[in-house]
Amino acid sequence: MITLINGTPSDLVPANDRGLLYGDGVFRTLKRVGGVSRCWPRQYAKLAADCAALNLRCPDAALLAAELAQLPPDCVAKIIVTRGPGARGYAVAVDAMPTRIVTASALPDYPASYSISGVKVHLCHLRLASQPRLAGVKHLNRLENVLARMEWNDASIAEGILLDEAGSVIEGTMSNVFCYRAGRLHTPDLSNCGVAGVQRDRILAFAEELGLTVMVAPLSLDALMMAEEVMLCNSVIGVWQVREFNGRVWHSGAISACLRSLLEERDD
Amino acid sequence: MITLINGTPSDLVPANDRGLLYGDGVFRTLKRVGGVSRCWPRQYAKLAADCAALNLRCPDAALLAAELAQLPPDCVAKIIVTRGPGARGYAVAVDAMPTRIVTASALPDYPASYSISGVKVHLCHLRLASQPRLAGVKHLNRLENVLARMEWNDASIAEGILLDEAGSVIEGTMSNVFCYRAGRLHTPDLSNCGVAGVQRDRILAFAEELGLTVMVAPLSLDALMMAEEVMLCNSVIGVWQVREFNGRVWHSGAISACLRSLLEERDD
Numbered sequence: 001m002i003t004l005i006n007g008t009p010s011d012l013v014p015a016n017d018r019g020l021l022y023g024d025g026v027f028r029t030l031k032r033v034g035g036v037s038r039c040w041p042r043q044y045a046k047l048a049a050d051c052a053a054l055n056l057r058c059p060d061a062a063l064l065a066a067e068l069a070q071l072p073p074d075c076v077a078k079i080i081v082t083r084g085p086g087a088r089g090y091a092v093a094v095d096a097m098p099t100r101i102v103t104a105s106a107l108p109d110y111p112a113s114y115s116i117s118g119v120k121v122h123l124c125h126l127r128l129a130s131q132p133r134l135a136g137v138k139h140l141n142r143l144e145n146v147l148a149r150m151e152w153n154d155a156s157i158a159e160g161i162l163l164d165e166a167g168s169v170i171e172g173t174m175s176n177v178f179c180y181r182a183g184r185l186h187t188p189d190l191s192n193c194g195v196a197g198v199q200r201d202r203i204l205a206f207a208e209e210l211g212l213t214v215m216v217a218p219l220s221l222d223a224l225m226m227a228e229e230v231m232l233c234n235s236v237i238g239v240w241q242v243r244e245f246n247g248r249v250w251h252s253g254a255i256s257a258c259l260r261s262l263l264e265e266r267d268d
Numbered sequence: 269m270i271t272l273i274n275g276t277p278s279d280l281v282p283a284n285d286r287g288l289l290y291g292d293g294v295f296r297t298l299k300r301v302g303g304v305s306r307c308w309p310r311q312y313a314k315l316a317a318d319c320a321a322l323n324l325r326c327p328d329a330a331l332l333a334a335e336l337a338q339l340p341p342d343c344v345a346k347i348i349v350t351r352g353p354g355a356r357g358y359a360v361a362v363d364a365m366p367t368r369i370v371t372a373s374a375l376p377d378y379p380a381s382y383s384i385s386g387v388k389v390h391l392c393h394l395r396l397a398s399q400p401r402l403a404g405v406k407h408l409n410r411l412e413n414v415l416a417r418m419e420w421n422d423a424s425i426a427e428g429i430l431l432d433e434a435g436s437v438i439e440g441t442m443s444n445v446f447c448y449r450a451g452r453l454h455t456p457d458l459s460n461c462g463v464a465g466v467q468r469d470r471i472l473a474f475a476e477e478l479g480l481t482v483m484v485a486p487l488s489l490d491a492l493m494m495a496e497e498v499m500l501c502n503s504v505i506g507v508w509q510v511r512e513f514n515g516r517v518w519h520s521g522a523i524s525a526c527l528r529s530l531l532e533e534r535d536d
Contacts (some may be wrong), residue, residue: 003283012280013288015271015369020281020348022410023291029356054411055418076356080288083414088297088344088373090410090417090441101283105356129397130433133415141409142290142358143322146351147401149358150323165398173358 001075003103004067017099019082022090023140025099026050027080030198030235031107035073038235039267040065042198043079046138051081053137055092059100067102075104076236082140108236110158115260117252118243119158119232123221124148124173127165128193136196148173158240159232161224164193169219175234176200179219179227180255186215186223199233199263206262212255221246229253238263269343271371272335285367287350290358291408293367294318295348298466298503299375303341306503307535308333310466314406315347321405323360324351327368335370343372344504350408376504378426383528385520386511387426387500391489392416392441395433396461404464416441426508427500429492432461437487443502444468447487447495448523454483454491467501467531474530480523489514497521506531 003011018024028047031038044061051058064079071077080101086093126148134141148160159172171177171194178187178200185207190196207214224230229250230242239260243250271279286292296315299306312329319326332347339345348369354361394416402409416428427440439445439462446455446468453475458464475482492498497518498510507528511518 005283011283013283015273015279015281015371017288018414020285020288020350021295021408022414023408024411024414027289054415078356082288088346090413092414092418103283126401129399131397131412133394134411139411140289140291141411143292143402143407143409144399145358146286146290146292146360147322150360 001104001106002071003101004070005101006099007063007067013099013101014085016085017082018084018086019080019099019140021086023142024054025080025082025140026054026056026138027078027140028138029076029078032068032071032073032075032077032104035069036267037065037068037077039198039202040068042201046198047079047081050137050139053134054139056081056083057098059098064100064102067100071102071104074107076107078103078105080140110237114158114240115238118241118250120156120244121172121232121242122152122157122160123246124151124160124162126151126162128162128170130164130192132192135193136190138195138197145173161245163221167221169221169224170194172232175232175237175240177219177224178203178231178233179224180229180231180253181227184213184215185255186217186219186227188219189217197234199235199238202263202268203233203259206259210258229256231256231259233263269372269374270339271369272338273369274367275331275335281367281369282353284353285350286352286354287348287367287408289354291410292322293348293350293408294322294324294406295346295408296406297344297346300336300339300341300343300345300372303337304535305333305336305345307466307470310469314466315349318405318407319349321402322351322407324349325366327366332368332370339370339372342375344375346371346373348408378505382426382508383506386509386518388424388512389440389500389510390420390425390428391514392419392428392430394419394430396430396438398432398460400460403461404458406463406465413441429513431489435489437489437492438462440500443500443505443508445492446471446499446501447492448497448499448521449495452481452483453523454485454487454495456487457485465502467503467506470531470536471501471527474527478526497524499524499527501531
């Protein structure tokens with residue numbers, strides 16, 4: 001599939017790009033459906049905010065939108081923005097020119113059951129480190145996710161849930177976590193670790209519209225286990241309800257189904 | 269200067285290399301002097317240990333040595349080993365083929381005063397996160413170092429010292445830290461954060477030979493400030509004594525000078 005590097009079709013980046021040397025950059029993953037880049041204003045706003053967190057110049061929205069339009073109409077699009085090529089050493093040159101990579105991959109073919117009856121989820125042993133300067137940002141330093149994903153090979157397990165050092169629930173390796181109980185929708189506070197995804201923001205907005213009380217706060221594993229419904233979200237999977245996790249089984253729930261539909265049907 | 273990618277002269281890596289996508293890899297920086305790759309057995313052992321920490325296949329020592337020999341006789345050599353190209357997602361394919369990048373840059377021209385009378389050092393505001401699974405490893409997730417290095421632009425400042433969340437001294441942005449007081453050489457324990465460099469190991473070995481009592485333990489900022497000598501080390505700078513840091517000035521000391529000489533003159 002096509003890859004554009006700074007707007008030019010290519011599969012190659014300079015070996016001295018700081019994205020490779022230091023993970024010095026950020027990224028976005030989004031779906032293109034029928035030629036539309038889903039939730040583009042939110043995706044761009046998040047990219048710009050993440051670039052700002054690293055003091056990285058964010059490419060222009062129109063430029064990126066035009067490059068996304070060159071990808072297949074139905075695909076998973078990925079945008080990477082790095083600090084660009086650099087000399088040896090951590091210091092950033094004043095004239096650093098960001099590299100932008102816009103690339104496509106095939107839409108994944110997850111089993112239909114994942115959306116209908118939910119997924120089996122692993123409780124990861126790795127604990128996420130606390131770094132408020134990077135928390136929430138979807139940056140290229142993703143070794144924790146890689147190590148966590150290495151913890152299982154069982155193809156029937158769709159995702160792993162990560163805790164922080166204190167044992168609070170933070171996120172999935174590739175998703176955000178919500179749980180529902182007694183009229184309240186909870187999702188972990190991500191001010192010390194984790195990635196605050198665009199679908200998480202959308203769910204928070206939709207939940208308020210639905211009249212649910214929304215709680216963004218530390219979430220203990222015990223609280224998660226007592227929830228009526230637990231769900232995972234990201235821009236590719238939409239919403240998956242958790243069916244099996246940490247010794248408990250949940251049946252399909254209406255809140256997960258409702259949020260899944262809203263995420264899919266709307267684009268705001 | 270020359271770069272070899274998997275043994276072939278090239279400046280380009282695939283845009284889907286997991287080194288770029290996730291910082292999924294490790295690296296080494298070492299000096300070549302008169303055609304000799306300095307401390308190569310130790311450098312290779314550390315590379316192999318770091319690869320093992322990420323469950324990454326380490327390239328053969330003889331292969332890497334032969335590639336280093338193609339670099340200029342006097343240069344800074346860098347070896348990067350990544351997980352190689354991969355499909356979208358954190359899961360590692362069983363047939364993942366590591367990418368090795370061997371590259372050279374010019375020996376830096378630090379002022380001679382840095383070695384003779386010492387350096388001025390900044391106390392970084394950023395606190396290092398605690399992640400025992402990655403601590404000690406020189407991996408490609410280096411955003412903390414990048415953010416810390418952004419804290420100063422003053423060209424008279426040669427390095428920044430980083431603390432952990434608890435306020436203990438851990439390392440410099442590009443170096444390890446030692447301090448000397450009353451016959452004892454202290455260096456921070458790096459089991460929760462920091463990079464355990466090859467020169468740090470050598471200094472620990474040489475210090476024992478010199479009959480110094482060596483303490484590898486948590487090191488408070490207060491203890492550092494009370495030291496008779498504070499020094500920084502890495503494979504490019506050797507040993508720099510700290511002259512000015514956090515409001516205190518130190519005069520040149522014999523322990524720093526001795527360790528600097530041993531590091532430079534010996535190759536074990």
